Amino acid sequence: MPSQLVNDYFRQENLPHIWCSGCGNGIVTRAIVKAIDSLGLKKDDVCVVSGIGCSSRASGYLDFNTIHTTHGRALAFATGIKLANPKLNVIVISGDGDASAIGGNHLIHASRRNIDITTIVYNNNIYGMTGGQYSPTTPCGDKATTAPYGNLDNTFDLCDLVKGAGATYIARSTIYSPNMIQKQVENGIKNKGFSLIETITSCPTYYGRKNKKGDAVQMLTYLRDHSINTVAYNKLSDEEREGKIVVGEFHNSPKPEFTQLYDELIKSMAKED
Amino acid sequence: MTVRLMQGNEACVEGALKAGMKFYAGYPITPSTEIAEISALELPKVGGKFIQMEDEIGGMATIIGASVAGLKSMTATSGPGFSLKQENIGYAIIAEIPCVIVNVQRVGPSTGLPTSPAQGDIMQARWGTHGDHSIIALYPNSVKEIYEITVRAFNLAEKYRTPVILLLDEIIGHMREKIDIDDNSKIEIIDRKKPSCPPEKYLAYAVREGEIVPSMASFGEGYRYHITGLVHKETGFPTGNENVAEELVNRLTSKIENNVDDIVTYDEYLLEDADIAIVAFGATSRSAKKAINDLRAEGYKVGMFRPITIWPSPEKQLLELSKNVKRIIVVEMNSGQYFLEVDRIAGKNTLVEKYGKINGDIIKPEEIEAIVKEGHNA
Known part of the structure; x- marks a missing residue:
C-alpha cells in the first residue's frame, strides 16, 4: 500500500519511477512533497517545472501543474510562468548538469532578478541520463565516461555561485538528512524571492561505480560521515575542512521580488490614467 | 479616422497588442530591437508584462512559460537569435503552445551583415528545428500589412495551438508609412479554446470530436496536467509507444496541412x-x-x-x-x-x-x- 503522501501527491498511474535502485532522487522528491504538504499549499496553486535529466523526470510523477521542459531551460520557462501568474508557487527541479552547465546562464540571472522561484538542484555529481559523463560538480580527479583519466575541471560551488548572483535564500543538504531537505524547501518556498536548495544525492549506478564508492548504502554512509553543519565547519582549520560537505542554511536575506515590482509598476501606471 | 506615420516594427507591436498580446520576452538584436523597446513601453500600460531575458534561448522559453500560464506571448529576433530559438520552437510545436516569433531578417550566415536586409531565413523558418513537423510562417509586405498579419499570427497560433513565425524584412521593419489603425474594429480576434469539462475528466492532449486541436487549460486554473517535450499520450504523459509516436507527429503535421485553405x-x-x-x-x-x-x-x-x-x-x-x-x-x-x-x-x-x-x-x-x-x- 502506498503511503498517504503518495496517495495525495503522486500520480500513481505514472509509477514506478524510472530511477535506478539505490538512486537518491526519490528521497529528495519525497522531501519536497512533505514540505509542500507541511506548508498546506493547494495543489492547484503549485507549479513544478523541470529540465532534462534523471531528476527532471520528477515533474511527471507529481500531481501539480507540471511541465518538463528543454535541457537547461527550466528556469526560463518558470520565469514566464511566474511572471504571467505570480499567484502560483513555482518550484524548479533540476540536476547539476541541467542547472549549472547548460542552464547556468538562467541560474545566475534568475538569482540576480530575485524572482520568486524555489529551485531544488539534485546534485549527483554526474550526468546520469546519458550514462555517466562528468558534470560541473564532478570533483576534480574523479572519473566519468568522458573523464576516463580523471576530471581535470574545477567544480562549481552552486551555493557560492548563486550567492554572488543575488539569490536571497540559499541552503544545502544531503539525502542522508531528508528532514533537513524538507525544512530547507519549506523555507525556500516561504522566501519571497529566488531560493536555491542544493541537495547532494547519490548515483550508485554511474558516479558510484566509476569511482568505486560502493553501493547505495555505502554512499549514504559517506554522506553522513562527511557532511558538516556550516557553523561547525567554520570552526575547523583548513586541513580539517578537506573533503567535507558543508550543509545548512547559508543565506536568508530578503530583497524586493521581481514579479511584485512588476505588478507595482502596472498599478502605478493605472493610477496615472 | 487617425492616420499615423508608423515604422514596421512599431506596427508589429500595435498589431500584437490588438491581438491581445500580454507578454513579451526577448533579447536585443538588430534589426528587431524596436519591437522589444516598444513592447517594454506599452505592455505595462495594458496590464501586460515585458522581460528582457539573459539570452535568446531564454526569450523563447519564457514566452512558452507565459503562454502555458494563459497569456498571449511574443518574442522578436533576427537571424543569429532565430537560430538559438529553434530548439524551443520545436518544444512549442510538440507541446502545442501558442506563441508568435518575429524574425526581422538580416544577411547571414552568422553575424553576417547586421543592418542589411535579406530574405535568407525562408528555409530556416520551415525546417529550423529538428524532426518532422509543419509550421506556419507569414510574410507581410507593408507597414499596414505588418499590423494586420501580426494580428493574424496570434489568431493562427491560438486556433492551431502552434508557434507562428512572422518573417519581416529589415526594409519594412525600419520603414515608415502611413497607416490608419483606428479603423480596425472589424478585426477578428481568436482566443484558444478552454476545456469545458470538469478537471478530473480533462485529457490535456485529446482532440474532441469536431475540434482541430486539444482544448488548453492554463496553469493555475484547477486543471492539473503535465506538459512535456517527449512524445506523449492524450493524458500528456510521456510514452515510448511507437504507434502513439506516429499518431502524435502525424496529428501535429496534419492539423496544419489539412487546413491550408484556412491558413x-x-x-x-x-x-x-x-x-x-x-x-x-x-x-x-x-x-x-x-x-x-x-x-x-x-x-x-x-x-x-x-x-x-x-x-x-x-x-x-x-x-x-x-x-x-x-x-x-x-x-x-x-x-x-x-x-x-x-x-x-x-x-x-x-x-x-x-x-x-x-x-x-x-x-x-x-x-x-x-x-x-x-x-x-x-
Whole structure:
C-alpha cells in the first residue's frame, strides 16, 4: 500500500519511477512533497517545472501543474510562468548538469532578478541520463565516461555561485538528512524571492561505480560521515575542512521580488490614467 | 479616422497588442530591437508584462512559460537569435503552445551583415528545428500589412495551438508609412479554446470530436496536467509507444496541412492575362510591382503572385498558376530558397527561374525588368 503522501501527491498511474535502485532522487522528491504538504499549499496553486535529466523526470510523477521542459531551460520557462501568474508557487527541479552547465546562464540571472522561484538542484555529481559523463560538480580527479583519466575541471560551488548572483535564500543538504531537505524547501518556498536548495544525492549506478564508492548504502554512509553543519565547519582549520560537505542554511536575506515590482509598476501606471 | 506615420516594427507591436498580446520576452538584436523597446513601453500600460531575458534561448522559453500560464506571448529576433530559438520552437510545436516569433531578417550566415536586409531565413523558418513537423510562417509586405498579419499570427497560433513565425524584412521593419489603425474594429480576434469539462475528466492532449486541436487549460486554473517535450499520450504523459509516436507527429503535421485553405493567404497582381508571373514576397514584391507596371507600359504581359503565407506554401494556387503562364520567375533576397518550393510545385508545368541577391542590397525594379526582358528576348 502506498503511503498517504503518495496517495495525495503522486500520480500513481505514472509509477514506478524510472530511477535506478539505490538512486537518491526519490528521497529528495519525497522531501519536497512533505514540505509542500507541511506548508498546506493547494495543489492547484503549485507549479513544478523541470529540465532534462534523471531528476527532471520528477515533474511527471507529481500531481501539480507540471511541465518538463528543454535541457537547461527550466528556469526560463518558470520565469514566464511566474511572471504571467505570480499567484502560483513555482518550484524548479533540476540536476547539476541541467542547472549549472547548460542552464547556468538562467541560474545566475534568475538569482540576480530575485524572482520568486524555489529551485531544488539534485546534485549527483554526474550526468546520469546519458550514462555517466562528468558534470560541473564532478570533483576534480574523479572519473566519468568522458573523464576516463580523471576530471581535470574545477567544480562549481552552486551555493557560492548563486550567492554572488543575488539569490536571497540559499541552503544545502544531503539525502542522508531528508528532514533537513524538507525544512530547507519549506523555507525556500516561504522566501519571497529566488531560493536555491542544493541537495547532494547519490548515483550508485554511474558516479558510484566509476569511482568505486560502493553501493547505495555505502554512499549514504559517506554522506553522513562527511557532511558538516556550516557553523561547525567554520570552526575547523583548513586541513580539517578537506573533503567535507558543508550543509545548512547559508543565506536568508530578503530583497524586493521581481514579479511584485512588476505588478507595482502596472498599478502605478493605472493610477496615472 | 487617425492616420499615423508608423515604422514596421512599431506596427508589429500595435498589431500584437490588438491581438491581445500580454507578454513579451526577448533579447536585443538588430534589426528587431524596436519591437522589444516598444513592447517594454506599452505592455505595462495594458496590464501586460515585458522581460528582457539573459539570452535568446531564454526569450523563447519564457514566452512558452507565459503562454502555458494563459497569456498571449511574443518574442522578436533576427537571424543569429532565430537560430538559438529553434530548439524551443520545436518544444512549442510538440507541446502545442501558442506563441508568435518575429524574425526581422538580416544577411547571414552568422553575424553576417547586421543592418542589411535579406530574405535568407525562408528555409530556416520551415525546417529550423529538428524532426518532422509543419509550421506556419507569414510574410507581410507593408507597414499596414505588418499590423494586420501580426494580428493574424496570434489568431493562427491560438486556433492551431502552434508557434507562428512572422518573417519581416529589415526594409519594412525600419520603414515608415502611413497607416490608419483606428479603423480596425472589424478585426477578428481568436482566443484558444478552454476545456469545458470538469478537471478530473480533462485529457490535456485529446482532440474532441469536431475540434482541430486539444482544448488548453492554463496553469493555475484547477486543471492539473503535465506538459512535456517527449512524445506523449492524450493524458500528456510521456510514452515510448511507437504507434502513439506516429499518431502524435502525424496529428501535429496534419492539423496544419489539412487546413491550408484556412491558413494560406496570398495576393495576385495583374495575373489575369499574364504569360509571365513573378513570385515575390515582402519588400521584394514592392520592387516587383514597380517593375511590372513599367513592363506593362512596354507591352509585356507580366503579373505577380505574392504568397503572404509562406508556410504552408500556397500549393494549390501555384499549381494553377503554372498552368496559365509560360514563365515563373521567383525573385528573392537569397540564392533561391523559395524557388526550390515553387519549382517543386510548378516546375512540371512551366519554366521556373530564379533571381536572387545576397549582398545586403535590395532588389531594384530595373533588375527585375532586365531579367524579364532577357528571358523574353532569348
